[in-house]
Amino acid sequence: MNVTVVGAGIIGLSIAWRLVERGFDVTVLDSGEPGAWQVAAGMLAPGGESAFEQPALARLLEESNERWPAFAAELGVDVGYDDAGTLGLAMTADDLADAARVWTRQKLPLLRPSELRELEPALSPRVRAGVFAPAERQVDPRKVVAALRERLAGRIVAKRINALSEVDAETVVVAAGCGTAALTGLPVRPVKGQVLRLRGEPGLLRHVLDATVDGRHVYLVPRADGEIVVGATQEERTDWTVTAGGVHDLLHAAIELVPGLAEWELVETTVGHRPGTPDNAPLLGRLADDAPHAGSGSQVGSGSRVGSGRQVIVAAGHHRNGVLLAPITADLIAGLVDGEHDPLLEHFAPGRF
Amino acid sequence: MNVTVVGAGIIGLSIAWRLVERGFDVTVLDSGEPGAWQVAAGMLAPGGESAFEQPALARLLEESNERWPAFAAELGVDVGYDDAGTLGLAMTADDLADAARVWTRQKLPLLRPSELRELEPALSPRVRAGVFAPAERQVDPRKVVAALRERLAGRIVAKRINALSEVDAETVVVAAGCGTAALTGLPVRPVKGQVLRLRGEPGLLRHVLDATVDGRHVYLVPRADGEIVVGATQEERTDWTVTAGGVHDLLHAAIELVPGLAEWELVETTVGHRPGTPDNAPLLGRLADDAPHAGSGSQVGSGSRVGSGRQVIVAAGHHRNGVLLAPITADLIAGLVDGEHDPLLEHFAPGRF
Numbered sequence: 001m002n003v004t005v006v007g008a009g010i011i012g013l014s015i016a017w018r019l020v021e022r023g024f025d026v027t028v029l030d031s032g033e034p035g036a037w038q039v040a041a042g043m044l045a046p047g048g049e050s051a052f053e054q055p056a057l058a059r060l061l062e063e064s065n066e067r068w069p070a071f072a073a074e075l076g077v078d079v080g081y082d083d084a085g086t087l088g089l090a091m092t093a094d095d096l097a098d099a100a101r102v103w104t105r106q107k108l109p110l111l112r113p114s115e116l117r118e119l120e121p122a123l124s125p126r127v128r129a130g131v132f133a134p135a136e137r138q139v140d141p142r143k144v145v146a147a148l149r150e151r152l153a154g155r156i157v158a159k160r161i162n163a164l165s166e167v168d169a170e171t172v173v174v175a176a177g178c179g180t181a182a183l184t185g186l187p188v189r190p191v192k193g194q195v196l197r198l199r200g201e202p203g204l205l206r207h208v209l210d211a212t213v214d215g216r217h218v219y220l221v222p223r224a225d226g227e228i229v230v231g232a233t234q235e236e237r238t239d240w241t242v243t244a245g246g247v248h249d250l251l252h253a254a255i256e257l258v259p260g261l262a263e264w265e266l267v268e269t270t271v272g273h274r275p276g277t278p279d280n281a282p283l284l285g286r287l288a289d290d291a292p293h294a295g296s297g298s299q300v301g302s303g304s305r306v307g308s309g310r311q312v313i314v315a316a317g318h319h320r321n322g323v324l325l326a327p328i329t330a331d332l333i334a335g336l337v338d339g340e341h342d343p344l345l346e347h348f349a350p351g352r353f
Numbered sequence: 354m355n356v357t358v359v360g361a362g363i364i365g366l367s368i369a370w371r372l373v374e375r376g377f378d379v380t381v382l383d384s385g386e387p388g389a390w391q392v393a394a395g396m397l398a399p400g401g402e403s404a405f406e407q408p409a410l411a412r413l414l415e416e417s418n419e420r421w422p423a424f425a426a427e428l429g430v431d432v433g434y435d436d437a438g439t440l441g442l443a444m445t446a447d448d449l450a451d452a453a454r455v456w457t458r459q460k461l462p463l464l465r466p467s468e469l470r471e472l473e474p475a476l477s478p479r480v481r482a483g484v485f486a487p488a489e490r491q492v493d494p495r496k497v498v499a500a501l502r503e504r505l506a507g508r509i510v511a512k513r514i515n516a517l518s519e520v521d522a523e524t525v526v527v528a529a530g531c532g533t534a535a536l537t538g539l540p541v542r543p544v545k546g547q548v549l550r551l552r553g554e555p556g557l558l559r560h561v562l563d564a565t566v567d568g569r570h571v572y573l574v575p576r577a578d579g580e581i582v583v584g585a586t587q588e589e590r591t592d593w594t595v596t597a598g599g600v601h602d603l604l605h606a607a608i609e610l611v612p613g614l615a616e617w618e619l620v621e622t623t624v625g626h627r628p629g630t631p632d633n634a635p636l637l638g639r640l641a642d643d644a645p646h647a648g649s650g651s652q653v654g655s656g657s658r659v660g661s662g663r664q665v666i667v668a669a670g671h672h673r674n675g676v677l678l679a680p681i682t683a684d685l686i687a688g689l690v691d692g693e694h695d696p697l698l699e700h701f702a703p704g705r706f
Contacts, residue, residue: 196597198597241618242618242619242620243615243616243617243618243619244549244551244604244607244608244614244615244616244617244618244619245604245608245614245615245616247600247604247619248601248604248605248608248615251597251598251600251601251604252601252605254597255597255598255601261597261598262596262597262598262601263596263597263598264596264597265594265595265596265597266595266596266597266600266622267595269619269622
């Protein structure tokens with residue numbers, strides 16, 4: 001069976017890879033538009049705020065996190081998978097009160113400032129409290145996508161479509177991130193994030209830092225090569241503007257947290273858009289109003305095949321968790337194409353709104 | 354007489370333009386290396402701190418400022434010359450105490466916050482005091498250089514030299530900014546400055562703002578097209594690194610001063626190097642140890658002509674005032690090549706250290 005995956009981001013490529021492994025004839029359409037993975041820091045943090053009131057999403061995040069070590073290993077090249085773990089940090093008493101809700105739920109013991117600075121000597125003396133979350137790791141999304149593209153060499157076609165009717169395949173998987181809204185009518189909205197990249201001597205930081213600094217959330221993700229990703233603003237906006245205020249707020253929080261970063265080079269200021277949904281959980285499953293039904297059979301031409309017996313599956317709207325959810329999304333969607341149906345999918349039906 | 358100007362920055366090009374007007378056969382060597390003009394804001398501010406204890410420099414700055422309107426007009430195209438004037442601003446009582454020294458010397462009456470906000474409604478309510486300096490104007494150095502290059506079309510040669518002996522001309526004018534040190538042995542050192550450019554709706558600011566914000570000096574130079582130049586750090590360093598701390602400090606001061614800038618686009622983060630000297634006044638005049646003397650006459654080839662009767666003139670080390678001093682430098686140096694000697698030059702002899 002031939003399958004066309006619409007979207008060459010980390011979700012689309014991961015699904016395509018798993019489909020190829022299952023023996024499908026796969027084509028990936030790459031619109032050439034920027035994807036959220038290009039700026040994403042690659043924190044694999046299943047325990048975050050977003051899952052607080054959503055047990056099904058929490059389970060999906062946890063399961064995918066468990067699949068990451070094997071997923072990274074199977075890619076066969078260095079994708080920056082790093083299991084040093086994450087320090088959750090709070091700068092002020094107010095920040096601590098806020099963060100403590102999540103840390104308590106995660107059953108992580110509170111560390112004193114002296115213990116934190118033993119783990120991360122570069123931390124500011126202002127940091128009031130924190131926790132160590134060993135299960136929250138990181139990967140480099142740019143390296144993951146490069147590895148997936150390598151795996152899928154010859155199957156990726158540079159093509160931007162405006163409607164699914166332009167696709168001629170027995171199964172279409174729409175993994176177009178924010179672009180999914182225009183192709184399917186599903187409620188996927190862009191959530192703007194500004195992200196910086198700093199560069200300096202490797203080794204300043206050992207762990208991912210996930211902090212609240214004077215009421216503002218910031219994370220620092222240190223790569224082995226001396227890059228530190230600083231993110232991210234969260235703005236309900238669609239524009240691509242790197243703003244003075246956004247860059248200022250990220251730099252301010254980063255330097256407050258790790259004063260030594262002031263001397264580091266600012267190498268990138270970027271904008272990405274997380275594909276959000278009404279409940280900010282992903283859309284995973286068959287497109288409701290495109291369920292298989294009898295085609296006319298008598299029509300010819302690719303345009304006439306729309307709706308004629310093919311299936312359309314959606315895998316989009318991963319919001320802040322696209323990188324973390326890539327392994328489980330790929331497994332679940334490849335299984336669905338193959339006729340399986342995992343009960344995990346039930347809570348994420350695209351037609352649930 | 355043929356003259357080669359080494360350096361295609363705002364100083365070298367201005368000199369070359371005036372030399373062409375006087376009928377000289379002029380060639381400009383453009384090393385292709387970045388010049389301070391590329392990041393300079395183009396404030397024409399003769400009354401600044403640097404001239405406090407140097408009456409000769411103060412007079413040079415004032416005289417050049419008076420020549421700018423005609424210089425800009427003669428270029429015949431829009432070079433962003435804008436005479437709306439400058440607001441000197443102080444954020445805190447400490448900032449005011451610091452700025453008041455300069456303002457008192459300039460005999461500028463202190464304005465109340467309400468008067469300042471009448472002139473600039475976008476100013477933060479935190480601004481404590483300020484002055485209006487109508488004689489401190491601005492020009493866009495990138496437009497000035499473009500206009501000069503247009504005027505000198507056909508005379509600019511892309512060539513980087515490592516020694517003056519590579520130049521075959523009766524008169525050599527070294528206007529190589531920081532590169533002058535290597536070519537002449539004169540004490541010109543790079544003084545690093547980080548400069549940002551923001552972009553938004555034109556009209557937010559009407560005047561140049563020259564402010565001290567919580568002990569840090571910052572200026573905002575608004576262009577007619579919606580660009581605002583934010584500068585500048587002043588660092589005794591030679592590197593080209595845009596740092597997290599430098600960008601943070603500039604954005605912080607700019608947003609504290611004009612909160613509405615938080616929404617503006619950050620379009621450029623750049624580094625330049627001001628060519629500083631021991632007293633931070635320029636080096637203008639004949640190179641002492643290259644005074645005319647009898648050549649051997651019998652040697653052939655361009656290399657053999659070094660020192661054989663030619664004159665070497667220096668125009669470099671303008672530090673923070675290269676744009677402001679371009680008109681008078683061009684007049685004085687073109688005159689010197691032509692056999693004139695203005696007494697203004699006496700205080701700026703290259704051999705004075």
